[in-house]
Amino acid sequence: MIEESVEDAHIRFSTQIIKRLGEELNPSIDQSVLELVKNSYDANAIKCTVILKNVSSAGGTITISDDGDGMDKKAIMNSYLVLGQSEKSFDKMTRLGRIPAGSKGLGRLAALRMGKFVSLCSVPLQEISIRNSLEIDWDKFDDAKLVDDVIIKITSSANAKDEPVGTTITIKNLKQKVNDRDVRKVARGLILLSDPFEDDPNAFKPKLDAEEFKDLENLVSKRYFDDADYHLSANLDKDGNAKAEILDYKGNVLFAATHADIAVKRKGKMYSCPIITFDLWAFILNSTTFTTRRTSISEVKEWLNEFGGVHFYENRLRVNPYGNQGNDWLDLNLSRAKSPEERPSTNNSIGVVRVRESKGLLNQKTDRSGFIEDDTFHEIKGFCQDALEWMARKRLEIAEKKRARDREHTQSVSNASKEMMEKEIAKLPTSERVAIKKIFQSYDKAQDHIVKSLKSEVQLYRTLSTAGITAATFSHESRGNPIKVLEQSIKAIERRAKQHLGVNYESSLLEKPIGMIYRAISSLAVLSSATLKLLSNDKRRVTKVEVHKIINNILETFDPFFKGRDISVNVNFGHGNPFLRSSEAALESILTNLLNNSVVAIENKNPATREIQIKTEVNEDIIIITVSDNGTGIEGIAIKDIWLPGETTSPNGTGLGLTIVRDAVSDLGGSLRANKHSALGGAELIVEIPIIGI
Amino acid sequence: MSITLIDRQIDRIHVIDDDVDSRDGYGLTVEELNVETILQNDRVYDMQKFMDSLGSDVGVVSDHHLKKASSYFPTNGAEFISLCYRKFIPAVLVTKYEMASFHEIRPYKKFIPVVLTPEQFTPETLAKSLVECVNEFKGNISPTRKTWRTLVRFDDVVDRTVMAILPSWNRNQIINLKFIELPEEIQKIAVPDMRIFAQVNIDTEDPYELYFSDWQIIK
Numbered sequence: 001m002i003e004e005s006v007e008d009a010h011i012r013f014s015t016q017i018i019k020r021l022g023e024e025l026n027p028s029i030d031q032s033v034l035e036l037v038k039n040s041y042d043a044n045a046i047k048c049t050v051i052l053k054n055v056s057s058a059g060g061t062i063t064i065s066d067d068g069d070g071m072d073k074k075a076i077m078n079s080y081l082v083l084g085q086s087e088k089s090f091d092k093m094t095r096l097g098r099i100p101a102g103s104k105g106l107g108r109l110a111a112l113r114m115g116k117f118v119s120l121c122s123v124p125l126q127e128i129s130i131r132n133s134l135e136i137d138w139d140k141f142d143d144a145k146l147v148d149d150v151i152i153k154i155t156s157s158a159n160a161k162d163e164p165v166g167t168t169i170t171i172k173n174l175k176q177k178v179n180d181r182d183v184r185k186v187a188r189g190l191i192l193l194s195d196p197f198e199d200d201p202n203a204f205k206p207k208l209d210a211e212e213f214k215d216l217e218n219l220v221s222k223r224y225f226d227d228a229d230y231h232l233s234a235n236l237d238k239d240g241n242a243k244a245e246i247l248d249y250k251g252n253v254l255f256a257a258t259h260a261d262i263a264v265k266r267k268g269k270m271y272s273c274p275i276i277t278f279d280l281w282a283f284i285l286n287s288t289t290f291t292t293r294r295t296s297i298s299e300v301k302e303w304l305n306e307f308g309g310v311h312f313y314e315n316r317l318r319v320n321p322y323g324n325q326g327n328d329w330l331d332l333n334l335s336r337a338k339s340p341e342e343r344p345s346t347n348n349s350i351g352v353v354r355v356r357e358s359k360g361l362l363n364q365k366t367d368r369s370g371f372i373e374d375d376t377f378h379e380i381k382g383f384c385q386d387a388l389e390w391m392a393r394k395r396l397e398i399a400e401k402k403r404a405r406d407r408e409h410t411q412s413v414s415n416a417s418k419e420m421m422e423k424e425i426a427k428l429p430t431s432e433r434v435a436i437k438k439i440f441q442s443y444d445k446a447q448d449h450i451v452k453s454l455k456s457e458v459q460l461y462r463t464l465s466t467a468g469i470t471a472a473t474f475s476h477e478s479r480g481n482p483i484k485v486l487e488q489s490i491k492a493i494e495r496r497a498k499q500h501l502g503v504n505y506e507s508s509l510l511e512k513p514i515g516m517i518y519r520a521i522s523s524l525a526v527l528s529s530a531t532l533k534l535l536s537n538d539k540r541r542v543t544k545v546e547v548h549k550i551i552n553n554i555l556e557t558f559d560p561f562f563k564g565r566d567i568s569v570n571v572n573f574g575h576g577n578p579f580l581r582s583s584e585a586a587l588e589s590i591l592t593n594l595l596n597n598s599v600v601a602i603e604n605k606n607p608a609t610r611e612i613q614i615k616t617e618v619n620e621d622i623i624i625i626t627v628s629d630n631g632t633g634i635e636g637i638a639i640k641d642i643w644l645p646g647e648t649t650s651p652n653g654t655g656l657g658l659t660i661v662r663d664a665v666s667d668l669g670g671s672l673r674a675n676k677h678s679a680l681g682g683a684e685l686i687v688e689i690p691i692i693g694i
Numbered sequence: 695m696s697i698t699l700i701d702r703q704i705d706r707i708h709v710i711d712d713d714v715d716s717r718d719g720y721g722l723t724v725e726e727l728n729v730e731t732i733l734q735n736d737r738v739y740d741m742q743k744f745m746d747s748l749g750s751d752v753g754v755v756s757d758h759h760l761k762k763a764s765s766y767f768p769t770n771g772a773e774f775i776s777l778c779y780r781k782f783i784p785a786v787l788v789t790k791y792e793m794a795s796f797h798e799i800r801p802y803k804k805f806i807p808v809v810l811t812p813e814q815f816t817p818e819t820l821a822k823s824l825v826e827c828v829n830e831f832k833g834n835i836s837p838t839r840k841t842w843r844t845l846v847r848f849d850d851v852v853d854r855t856v857m858a859i860l861p862s863w864n865r866n867q868i869i870n871l872k873f874i875e876l877p878e879e880i881q882k883i884a885v886p887d888m889r890i891f892a893q894v895n896i897d898t899e900d901p902y903e904l905y906f907s908d909w910q911i912i913k
Contacts, residue, residue: 099882099883325854326854481713481715481716483812484713484716484719484812485713485715485716485718485719487719487812487813488716488719488720488722488723488812488815489719489722491722491723491816492719492722492723492726495726495816495817543850543852543857543868544868577866
């Protein structure tokens, strides 16, 4: 007989788990480095230096050194070396009032696994006489079977060399090289973690020390201020006398203002507040201005999204909430909305107001949510807004001059070229002169024609934009009350008629007109909701767009419209759920315009049954969307011309629908073709767009 | 004139809409329930006083946009209906489910059992909706409104909007949550790839019916 025995057991982990967790959860170098930097931030470090040495090829070294709170032996053992557990609490601020930025210990594992060897030494704030250190040799884990089999020794010794408080982690013998792109991402992450203005003594000040990437090292120290197109530098002296300058990105003074130029609204009256400096960096965020720069527009946008707005420092200490996300205490956005041209907003500018004040003129609210808005505060605000107004006036002047110059320049270049050409023609022998002159005159006429066409195209776009804006305004109005009132009233009439007439309702003369009103309401609702749905802001944001879902949404919106015209839409979706990364609006523009064209073609032909077919199929990483109908087909125009703006065979058409389709497809990296007649008889448009998944 | 909803007697139904004709239009439907229809024609200045003036035998029908034409009402309809719910007054929100207003409504959805579109608003649907409210007051919450502790992953955070994925609801569908829908402490720390818990009615299939409450940061 076997005696019962009980033995304690544990679930233990293979060293393979370490490998998988570290490498699969967070494989990118930039994220790994930033994870360690975030640990420094969470440890209340002021300075944190990321040193990259010989990293252009595998085998290099990354060191992250900070002056944070450091760790004692217990913290290293019970927190730092315990994976998947973090003692950070995201609703609890750190000692310096920071919201913890790091994640669970798993990100740290990935970071430490970047090299074959890790060393850590830390001098804790609570015990500055002790230096704790450890070393991890990952080869030992690769050789061992279980995680527990590898022993890591933590050495605590006297801090004999008086090393400063903080932690230094060195990752040696990197498994892979670090390229420019990785370091750029690290630089970007460091900039996002650091305070843009380093006035505050407690602000986090990360630094990049990378011999092989000097330009990125500079970028971290200078942030993106050098990418600003205009720098407003304004100040008030002790007498309330204002001065300001606008500098270009090289620091050259473009304009200078005296007190009278700035204090226009207050008719030159002095400002009554302490000494102030106000700096604002304004960026022109369009792809043209950034094409020649080393930084990308998205980096600057991301930074401005985080720090845009005007910050306030009183005696070098940051005062909240000024300049926080969503705080626009100088009403930059309101001013821009009123007069958009050449004005900064919190999305495209960053600024700082610095006040030196020791007389107690500025008083913070008891809940520390900013200053009490007394006369002094209003004077400061007034000065800043006046300086911004002056800047806006000057920038508008520049823009106006540039526009006038461009117009003149274009005209004079054109005239000069023409004159030169005529002179050259005059030099030719008579026999050739006549023929060349004729050709040139014909060319000149064609050019004039192009200019006229472009002008009329611009006018057409303006007219359509105006029509769109007006339609949207009316759609909002009709979508709301009038349709609602019509609906409620007709339903009440129908119910009451049925109640009074009972079974006689169906034979009464009321049923038909009531039905007609219902259908008219549906059509009106489509008109307004289709317009409004196309205009939704969310639709212009780049996101994951599921093609079949968009097609279904459009068909649902247009359903009453199609029903009203007896058009049946057959949908034949291919396999899966193909999706791409784009804006919903782009795909909607394509499909809506194609459907509109089909409807017009069907109405023109007026067949007995009216039919549109939408078919999708996926060929590798391309979705092919085919829209065909049984309308007139493409007649009276060459296929190559149907994409041109203004070309239309429909008397009331704008000729812009297919141009928009062509441009939208091209934006999505796709292609477009057309057949004059499909199996259904009408036109067939075939759109091919790359997808990223199915 | 009164109706009885389960065991609750309703004598009057207040109709709130800032547009006179729309208010009258809803009134036409409400009066067919054989209750006294009270059209709120006067501007409401003080929300608390107005709430106090509503008795226990009333029901409420309200539009969402109440400040379009004038300062007719101190809050929007969604907030108002949620206040009624908390006072155990059966109340129905009638509105077009536009994307713009949807983000304003969702934070209050926990306290709004039924949202009807104007097309859906009839004496029958109104009565049914009021019954649903009374049922919820008694603790009988429909399965599609019952919430569960749910993991929410922030797939991306763009322009003060979180693109959230609820793996236990539909791991392939993104739900856009504007920052105004999130508690302030979460707005501050929202980053891509963040995971968080919330109470969500994941038994609903309609993404517009989803609502979130009791957000809980994973520590």
